[in-house]
Amino acid sequence: MMPSAANIRNALRLARREIRGGFGGFYIFLACIALGTGAIAAVNSVSRAVTSAIADEGQSILAGDVRFELRNREASAEERAYIDSLGDVAVSDGLRSMARLEDGSQQSLAEVKAVDGAYPLYGDFVAEPAQPLPALLAKQGESFGAVAAPMLLERLGIKVGDELLLGNARLKLTGTIVTEPDTLSDGFGFAPRLLISRDALIASGLIQTGSLVEHAYKVRLTDPSQRATIIETTNKQFPNAGWSIRTSDRAAPQLTENVNRFSQFLTLVGLTALIVGGVGVANAVRAFLDSKRTTIASLKCLGAPASVVTMTYLFQIGFIACVGILIGLLFGAIAPLIAMRFLDGVLPVPKELAFYPSALWLAAVFGMLTTLAFAIVPLGQAREVPATALFREQGFDEGKLPSWPYLAATAILLAALASLAIFTADDRFIASVFLGAIAFAFVVLRLVAWGIRALARRSPRVHSAALRLAIGNIHRPGALTPSVVLSLGLGLTLLVTLTLIDGNLRRELTSTLPEKAPNFFFVDIQGSERDGFRDLVKREAPEGTLTEVPMLRGRILALNGQDVTKIEVPPSGRWVLRGDRGITYSEDLPENAKLTQGTWWGKDYSGEPLVSFAAEEAGELGLKIGDTVTVNVLGRSITAKIANLRDVQWQSMSINFVMVFSPNTFRGAPHAWLATLADPSATPAKEGEILRSITNAYPTITTVRVKDALDIVDRLVGQLATAIRAAAAVALIASVLVLAGALAAGNRARTRDAVILKTLGGTRSMLIRAFSYEYMILGVATATFALLAGGVSAWFVIARIMKLPSSFLPDVAIGTLVVSLVMTVGIGLIGTWRILGQKAAPVLRQAGE
Structure with a gap:
């Protein structure tokens, strides 16, 4: 039956009067809601700030309205004429x-970018010293001007004004790069930038048959309205061009997608913190209602309907939740301002x-749904208790479930919370799995708490009075066990x-590197250089193993004749269709692969x-044997039938390709060669000698030392792990708050027990030992669960998703145990220290009343 308007007014009036007394008992409630709401608001605000900046600055990020990219070949005369007809054009090569x-004493891999005089069409290129770019890149005598990222100067030990060599060209360093407007649209680089003129690139001799070079044509449209249809129009006119076309409204699609994915993950972590905080909400509401038991009983005896009592405290809870949400929203609103200081120069x-x-x-x-979902059950429990019981007992029975309307309302609110999380996520499957895992963890943690209490109940009698008391506290009615296990379990x-995912990734990248990975990758080896290159490698590394394969670049245009841009592909498989892929041909099955079909x-x-x-x-793309794949290579579209499927061990870091073609497919096509050198016995000094010898003898061959590349990857993994751990720390902080709230909720019963024990002869030291034992047992039990559950989760991600070897790391186990014990014992003793100093008379007098 719906409450009457008079009852609602009475409940509001009573709630307003009680609120005047302050938020006593609700500070942890406020903190839990503010923390979770603030985390979600901050993550989404920063994400929207970055993605909106990418959209707003699309022209600068792209350095044009439209960007045409071609790999390994320049635009044909007809294609270039078409591009020129669209507007002003700036050409760059990367x-x-x-x-x-x-x-020859020092060398470094560089991301070379050659530009013409029109660059940049949009945005500002800033160098130090501040001079026009054409002047910085102009030829001076026999040397071409060049500007570079400061990191390149550090690696080579040079300064502005010094000279260096690139291929066959002599360069004079005229400045350092401060701002490069289109660096994000150029993609991730493994090396520092070196900017030169296109004339200098031609003089270097680096562009040869089969060289891995990207030609970009950036256009400032004469008619900006063309941008909306230019991709479709261009592909119809040049269906076999094989170019990638981007417009300024999607200047950095991969970056935008990655930002959205990462923000989704952090949002889910924030939601986890909010749900963990929901347990704190339930504890706080239960403790608050317990403290109001006399008031509730009085209202019922004076004839107040149960609905008025329930609404009175529901309104109070809603008001306090609004305060907590506003605090969280305030932090979320200013988060972009804080983030701008750290992200400026890294992201738009x-x-x-x-x-x-x-x-x-x-x-x-999210904050309000969580509050209501976890507050309804304790409200319903208080509503069902008769006035006589509230006068007679210390509180209401928390184990008794409320009537079905309250349970139904809770279920509806939790379903709404889950639905909102799923339907606002970019990847709904991941969100569903994440929420399912949280729900499963709640159930399992409840079972773990029940198991701990059951074991404590059936444990043999011990001689130590303190330990016996601790065991009794674990399984008695109203014990802290469920709250402690639930609050700490999810966060830990x-x-x-x-931590296990991060540790395994780092171990795979470092400790197993000498056994698996080659020392060097060599790119752009011309056919005329192969024999001399082989001889040189043999002399420098007689114990090494040199592996060579032909190397081309191609972009997948169609699968089974269907345009890939119109195919729905799972996120895990999109990378195969994004941009150009390295491809090769081989008469024999590669040694590091095995056929599966x-x-x-x-x-x-x-x-x-x-x-x-x-x-x-192939499985991710829905391909099988007999299907066809159309690939554009050097402007020519080739359709090939899938003859077999093979297992590829990407983590081996050896030469691997998604596609290996039969040799007749590319008979007569110009291409270069890719090679690796594996020499486990080579020391860093020896690797330096090999690098110098090959670079000096063959300046147009690009040499990549795997350890240098992995150092960059390792730093990126570390930065990502730091961000993820910071987000996980929010959930852990929520766990601490919930633990503190659970202790506060149980303080009344603890105070009474402590006073009675002291009256019966118990000493303060014995009580401290008893509480310490209790918290230690709960901490060890929770840490054990966290290690098991976290170990299984990390194994699934590493072994099943990343396809990498997974192992358990003992230091993680020790660290988790220490954190758990410090949190449970430390916070537990802090929370109960005041109890031990309570005077007996007031407590016993109140209990007697």
Whole structure:
């Protein structure tokens, strides 16, 4: 039956009077709601700030309205005429190569970018010293001007004004790069930038047959309205061009997608913190209602309907939740301002502070739904207790479930919370799995708490009075066990999972590197250089193993004749279709692969083009043997039939390709060669000698030392892990708050027990030992669960998703145990220290009343 308007007014009046007394008992409630709401609001506000900045600065990020990219070939005369007809054009070429000192003493891999005089069409290029870019890149005598990232100067030990060599060209360093407007649209680089003129690139001799070079044509449209349809129009006019086209409204799609994915993950972590905080809400509400038991009993005896009592405290809880949500929203609103200081120069950020109402609104709804979902049950429990019981007992029975309307309301609110999380996520499957895991963890943690209490109840009698008291506290009615296990379990499990993933990734990248990975990758080896290159490597590394394969670049245009841009592909498989892929051909099955389906083509095969596809990636794209793949290579579209599928061990860091074609597919096509050198016995000094010898003898061959590349990856993994751990720390802080709230909720009963024990002869030291034993047992039990659950979760992510070897790390186990014990014992003793000093008379007098 719906409450009457008079009852609602009476409940509001009573709630307003009680609120005047302050928020006593609700500070942890406020902190839990503010923390979770603030985390969600901050993550989504910063995400929207970055993505909106990418959209607003699309022209600068792209350095044009439209960008046409071609790999390994320049635009044909017809294609260039078409591009020129669209508006002003700036051309740039990008590749990786070795920059070195003239005496050959130092060399470094560089991300080379050659630009013409029109660059940049949008945005500002800033160098130090501040001079026009054409002047900085102009030729001076026999040397071409060049500007570089400060890191390149540090690696080579040079300064502005010094000279260096790039391929066959001599460069004079005229400045350092401060701001490069289109660096984000150029993609991630493994090396520092070196900017030169296109004339200098031609003089370097780096662009040869089959060289891995990207040609970019950036256009400032004469008619900006063309941008909306230019991709479709261009592809219809040049269906076999094989170019990648981007417009300024999607200047950095991969970056935007990665930002959205990462923000989704952090939002889910924030939601975890909010749900963990929901347990604190339930504890706080239960403790608050317990403290109001006399008031509730009085209201009922005076004839107040149960609905008025329930609404009175529901309104109070809602008001306090609004205060907590507002605190969280305030932090979320200013988070972009804080983030701008750290992200400026790394990611696009807004020029001015802006608020993102949708992000704040989403966080507010999450916060209110969580509050109501976890407050309804204790409210229902208080409603069902008769006035006589409230006068007679210390509180209401928390184990008794309320009537079905309250349970139904709770279920509806939890379903709404889950639905909101799923339908606002970019990847709904991941969100569903994440929430399912949280729900499962709640159930399992409840079972763990029940198991701990059952074991404590059945444990043999011990001689130590303190330990006996601790065991009794674990299983008695109203014990802290469920709250402690639930509050700490989720936070610790999340930390263990992330720490194990991070530790395994780092171990795989470092400790197993000498056994698996080659020492060097060599790119752009021309056919005329192969024999001399082999001889040189043999002399420098006689114990090493040199592996060579032909190397081309191609972009997948269609699968089974269907345009890949119109195919729905799972996120895990999109990378295969994004941009150009390295491809090769081989008469024999590669040594580091094995067939899973189909057969390899025979020697001297001359039939229709065939391709071997990586089995895992084929499954993600929905491909099987007999399907066709259309690839554009050097402006020519080739359709090949999948002849077999093979298992590829990407973590081996050896030469691997998604697609390996039959040799007849590319007969006569110009290409370069890719090689690796594996020499486990080579010391860092020896690697330096090999690098210098090959770079000096073959300046147009790009040499990549694997350890240098992995150092960059390791730093990126470390930065990512730091961000993830910071987010997980929010959940752990929520766990601490919930633990503190559980202790506060149980303080009344603890105070009475402590006073009675002291009256019966118990000493303060014995009580301290008893409480310490109790918290230690709960801490060890919770840490054990976190290690098991986190270990299984990390194993699934590493072994099943990342396809990497997974192992348990003892230091993680020890660290988790220490954290758990410090939190439970430390916070537990802090919370109960005041109890031990209570005078007996007032407590016993109150109990007697």
